[in-house]
Amino acid sequence: MLSKRAYNFNAGPAALPLEVLERAQAEFVDFRESGMSIMEMSHRGVIYESVHNEAQERLLSLFGNPEGYKVLFLQGGASTQFAMIPMNFISAGQVGSYVMSGSWADKAYKEAKLAGGAHVAASSEDKSFLAIPDLKSIQAADNAAYLHVTSNETIEGTQYAEFPDSGSIPLIGDMSSDILSRSFDINKFGLIYAGAQKNLGPSGVTVVIAKEEMIAESPSNIPTILRYSTHYNNNSLYNTPPSYSIYMVNEVLKWIGEQGGLAGVESKNRDKAGLLYNTIDGSDGYYRGVAEQGSRSIMNVTFRMQSEDAEKQFVKAAEKEGFIGLKGHRSVGGLRASIYNAVPYENIKVLVDFMNHFRQTQG
Missing domain, CATH: 3.90.1150.10 (Aspartate Aminotransferase, domain 1)
Known part of the structure; x- marks a missing residue:
């Protein structure tokens, strides 16, 4: 036990709850009397799968168990999601509509331009991205496959106070830096995603929460590992998951429950x-x-x-x-x-x- 911990204000990887770190330390070498660390276990084993499934269930429970949603545990950070989203959802003749709110929204938009096609639904560039675009100014394209927002911009220090109503167009949110920091209605979204290393746990795992209808089928002309349907159909166990990071996410979710x-x-x-x-x-x-x-x-x-x-x-x-x-x-x-x-x-x-x-x- 350290006598004094640093005052950690890192943007990510970021501070983890001390209680979680201490619990993880206590069971690091011998997890549930298995004689092994969870880091050493097969991801096909009963013990690990129970943690994996528990983390999925616990995450949905914090959102009030919304009907028809599925949790995926993926890898590659939000940056891989920037490409997976347009690859999976933009069909011929469509574009992804993006609200340009800052540095991370810009990265997502640029990947969509490469992977499918992108449209600017609104922008606060005229304010140097020091404000979130007015919700009334957001206009998705007529041929939009989805409307994408970045809920919190870590670099500029801006955040949506509320989210736009996208109507019949699926709303997708990059919530890497503020997921589980506040209450909101997840039912407004077709899909949200977040790298874990700010509010969910350590780096290594990316969480996706999506309506099952959006991820049950994916185009067959994109690589198998980049299809949402691959991970949906295999409970995020198609390939070896970042098992220790997922275990830590589960522990952080327990802690959030303990905070109310x-x-x-x-x-x-x-x-x-x-x-x-x-x-x-x-x-x-x-x-x-x-x-x-x-x-x-x-x-x-x-x-x-x-x-x-x-x-x-x-x-x-x-x-x-x-x-x-x-x-x-x-x-x-x-x-x-x-x-x-x-x-x-x-x-x-x-x-x-x-x-x-x-x-x-x-x-």
């Missing part, structure tokens, strides 16, 4: 974000929030200071005090605190105290 489910974690997350944003807004301009007020993320808080030199001094001083991951993304600079589910309120309080002290002594 989505309502419980959302309340905690809003308290954390509120404390940090209030400190930024109350600093008389010493710290300056980047994202527009109505689009601010409760997961990734982005802010700037008077100069890049001041920001470098801030990061250097913070690292000496045990704060990790406060440097902004290399593409935009600035500062960023990623405050995912597993980051405790106490760590936000320590960060706020540091920010106030730095301002008083350096400002």
Whole structure:
């Protein structure tokens, strides 16, 4: 047991709940008296399959057990989903419609252009992607196979407050950086996906939750491993899954249940974000929030200071005090605190105290 853990504000891979890490440590070598670690077990064995199925069921239960949805455990991160989605869903004469909200939405859009065809349904580029496009401005193409949104942009620090109504067009969401951080109606979506390494567990597994009707059949002219139907028909066991990462996801899902489910974690997350944003807004301009007020993320808080030199001094001083991951993304600079589910309120309080002290002594 470490005497002192770092104040981890990394954007991903990110903080995991300490309780989960301790439980995993306790059963790492001998899982359920099998004489083996779960890392060593066959993915076809009864013990591993029970964990695999339990994680699927637990995830759906946190969403209220929506009817007709299936959980898939895949690999390759959200980046592979950027290609799988258009390959599986765009038929001849169709396009995927994308809401351009920032860096990750742009990556998804560019992959769709390569893999099928893409259309911009709305964009906030005119605001430097520092706001989510107005929902009323979103217009899917007449020949759209789906409408794609990126629910939270980690780099710019923006997040949808609510989601668009896509009508008869399936709504698809990249929720890699805010899945399970708040309550929402999953029934609005045909498919959501998320890399695990922010709110769900360690890197290595990607979660897809989709209406079964969307993934039961896939085009036969794309590689077998890239067909959703392959994984649907084989319970995500067509090839060797990232078994340890899935085990960890199950443990994180247990922990979320212990926090009061989505309502419980959302309340905690809003308290954390509120404390940090209030400190930024109350600093008389010493710290300056980047994202527009109505689009601010409760997961990734982005802010700037008077100069890049001041920001470098801030990061250097913070690292000496045990704060990790406060440097902004290399593409935009600035500062960023990623405050995912597993980051405790106490760590936000320590960060706020540091920010106030730095301002008083350096400002």
